[in-house]
Amino acid sequence: MTLTKKQISNMINPNISFRFQISDSYTISFDTYASVYKFDDLERIVKRNFNYWKSLSEEESNTFFTLWKDLNDKVNSVRNYFSNAETLEINEVNSYLYNTLTCWIEEQDSENKVYIISLECPIDEDKEFCKIKDFVSFYMEQTNDDLVSAVGTYINIYKIPYNAGNSLINPTPHSFYPALYIMRQYFSNIGENISDFESNIVIPISNRLKELQSSADEQHEEITAFVENKHNEIQKQFDDKVHELNEFQNTMEDWKDSKEKKINDLEETYKNKLKLEAPEQLWRDRAEEHQKSATYWSKRLILASVALIIASAWFIIVLHNYSLGNLKEAPFISRSFILVSVISFFIYVVRVLIKIVLSNHHLATEYRQKAALTRFYQSLTYEGTDIDKDERLIIMNALFSRVDTGLVKVDGSNDNDALLALLSKNIK
Known part of the structure; x- marks a missing residue:
């Protein structure tokens, strides 16, 4: 600008x-x-x-x-x-x-x-410029020949009046007319008439007033244009700041909504942690117990297998020697029957021990999975994942369903089902 x-x-x-x-x-x-x-x-x-x-x-x-x-x-x-x-x-x-x-x-x-x-x-x-103007007007009425010299001669005679005599006898217009004008003014007893007053006082003042008015109008227009430009600049800056504030407000609202959602997710996570902390710890303890039990029964299985093999061998030898003389009195008992019975007993004992070991391994794995599923469910709520009622019911069913040991056959209904039904009513 x-x-x-x-x-x-x-x-x-x-x-x-x-x-x-x-x-x-x-x-x-x-x-x-x-x-x-x-x-x-x-x-x-x-x-x-x-x-x-x-x-x-x-x-x-x-x-x-x-x-x-x-x-x-x-x-x-x-x-x-x-x-x-x-x-x-x-x-x-x-x-x-x-x-x-x-x-x-x-x-x-x-x-x-x-x-x-x-x-x-x-x-x-010049304070006496009005006198110069009067002379110029007089001179221009007579002639316009060599105005510069005429003005110079008039000013010289005005300052030194006795020089008018030398100029009067000079026939050139630029010398004669200035001297004549001065002599007329000097010897005239008539004051300035109205036309002189108007030309010397009124018109110059009027022209000066018009000049001042024109200057004032020009400055007014300039100031008005300047104010309008500044107003437009300020309005533009104001609009830009309003736009920035609106964007900042929207950003703050988005940030607020995000933080509120985060806080709600944390609250939900904390509530779920309070709800599932005890079951999770229980499942971890149970998993550890069953893992130790599986290790213990695995050792006993090995020892029992070795002991049974040794005892079976010894028992078979003793039974064989004993039966050489007595089997004749009981012909319905054969050697093969006794051998099969001993081996069957041995297999039964080993099978029972194997089931106990596998059952403990199975229970330890199940409880670890439940603990992991609990932790995964808490992480989902922490991340803000939307989980509806049906999905929560499925998760609760997986967490609190009965764990089959594999040793005893049970039916599908138990106390855990009643507990699960009670939990499902409280799920929001």
Whole structure:
């Protein structure tokens, strides 16, 4: 965004000033050293003087118009440079003014500079400029020949009235008419008429008021546009922040929902742990007990098998020797019958021991599976897996169903089924 006039003034006014250096030949009461201006004032002064001399004549013979036109073009160039700049660095501004406007500079200190604009022309900042204007109007009514010299002669005679005699005898218009105008003013007892008052007082004041009003309107429009731009920027930033806050709020709500779900899952996990902690520990203890029992009975199976083999061999030998004399008295008892009976007994005892060992291994495995299933169910609730009522009933049935030892045949209904039915009623 380009800079406004007010921003430009705020940036360059503290460090840069201007003053006019005009020859005494073209001023009556103008203090060139006391009259120091800021750039906005310089722009208005140049524009006023340019418009005045333009209103008289735009021909090249009007040297005053040419001088003010050249200066006005330079000032407009500087204004365009200021207006189109994104930022104004004071060193770059000074360099541009030096190359474009004037190279005459007074350095008050290392930062503040006064640019001197030299002109060979009257200026309306002169306190007696209204007298110069009156003479110019009078002279233009008579002739427009060599206006520059005529103005110079008038100012010289105004400052030194006795020079009017030498000019009166000079037949050239630029010498004669100034002297005639001064003599008429000097010897006339008639004060300024209404038209003079209007041209010298009313019209300049009216023009100045119009200029101030135009400047005020321009500044008002500039300030209005600046305020609207800033309002739009602030509104855009506000909308962006509102959007960010909405996104942040949505993020916080999602985070809140996620954490609430996590807390609910933890609560559910804790509740399940409280419910299943005792059964899980019991199943682990039972698994350990049955594993130890399986190991114990495995050792006893080995010892019993060896002992039975030895005892059977010894028993068979003793029975064989004993039966040599007695079998004759009991012919219905054969040797093979006795041998088969001993072996059958041996096999029966070994089979019973094997069943006990396998039953303990089976029970230990079942209880470990129940403990693992309990832990897996708790992990599912911890992860937030949605488990409905039917699925929980299946899990509870698997956890609390009766474990078959494999030694005794049982029917399907028992106390555990009643307990399972009671649990199913409490599942939510």
